[in-house]
Amino acid sequence: MTQNASPLPPRPVHEVSHRVQSSAQLRSHGVTAAQTAAQCLPGGPWQLLLPGVYLLHPAPPTNDDRVRGALLYAGRPPVGARRTVPARSGAAYGEAMVTGLAALALYGFTSAPPVIALHRIDVLVPRTRRLRSTRFVQVTRAAVLPRPHRRRGVPLAPLERALADAVASLTDASTVRRILTEAVREGWCEPASVVRELSTAKLLGRPHVVEAVDALLEEGRAVAEGRLYEMVRSHALPQPLWNVELALPGGSSLGGVDAYWPEPAVAVELGTRSPREEHVAFAAEREHLERLGVTVVRVTPKQLRDSAAQLSVVLRTAMMAAEDREPAAYVVALPR
Structure with missing residues (x-):
């Protein structure tokens, strides 16, 4: 067989x-x-x-x-x-x-x-x-x-790493801008974390990436401002002065803030700047304002997205605490 x-x-x-x-x-x-x-x-x-x-x-x-x-x-x-x-x-x-x-x-x-x-x-x-x-x-x-x-x-x-690897493979500025804008607009991630990952990947030296990052930060700021407006409205906080430049009566600028309640002297600044400049710039502005008796609360886009209720409590507490401290120096709020 x-x-x-x-x-x-x-x-x-x-x-x-x-x-x-x-x-x-x-x-x-x-x-x-x-x-x-x-x-x-x-x-x-x-x-x-x-x-x-x-x-x-x-x-x-x-x-x-x-x-x-x-x-x-x-x-x-x-x-x-x-x-x-x-x-x-x-x-x-x-x-x-x-x-x-x-x-x-x-x-x-x-x-x-x-x-x-x-x-x-x-x-x-x-x-x-x-x-x-x-x-x-x-x-x-x-x-x-x-x-x-x-x-x-x-x-x-993770989304930020995937974005950086995608950007590294692209030479078309419009495509880079579209994917970075969608990442922020649709709430996938925050601008600062994306920029940090792009910096780690050494991509911020490419001109078309720099242009896309500028658009990304603008988009992130617009989204964060919308969330801040919604937090104030939905949690029944007093209406602040929006997007103002604070200054001393003599005209010396103290820096811009995103929301300001004059009577309790409480200000909010959105953390939407690039990671390179954010810490130093904010620390200097806050120190100057707090010496004048203005309480400055720094709010990140992520906090506004995930912890709006807790932030509203922080702001309300800061306003109530103003009753127990020395009155703040007179500060002028100008449109910016």
Whole structure:
């Protein structure tokens, strides 16, 4: 009796939970390298998606297939490392996470093209990984990996890091401006944290990025001002003087504030400046005003978004405390 030399039919077709599998996952299902190679022959039911990653279907890869394939490729253990790769998805991704434009698309950004339209998917891995970019996978390295956010089981770089990696890959000023503006306008993140990440990535020297950052800070200020108006209204605080320049009667300027209650001498300043100038500038202005008896409350956009009720209590308490302290120096409030 002649023994059949053809490869045995692979077992995982009906056993695996996803149609994109790594070679390690296929081995864990009992599929040999020879069986895998046979299934990937021209006209076969499988195809090689990326080195060591297979699509168990002859059709073109979908968005999910490409994202999972990129993560499996980037998350495979280093050469020589011993590791059992279970069939479940997230455990096989290692420390890899999607970043850049692909991550923004998966977060739900309307200004980012859909994953299927992208020529590449950026994946973030440790700097020590010896891994090459290949086909549609672009490898980006980090000395210290951030903690990923998971969307439907897919590990994504934190929004600010994904934005910085996306900006690093773009040369079109209008696209950079659109994605940064959407990040702030839709409440994904605060301008200061985005600028900080762009600075860390050494992107603020690019002229088109500088222009986009200026627009980002303007957008962030407009959003924060809207939240401040809403906090005063919804928590029934007295109406302040909005956006005024404080000065001494002789004309010496004391700096601008976003809201000012003259009788209790309480002022609010929004923390919407760039990180480089914010701390020094605010500290100097506050010290000068408080020497004159004006209480200055610094409010960040994040606090207005997440803790408006607590902020309203802080402001109301500051106004009540004015009754127990020495009267403030006479200060003139001028439109700015």
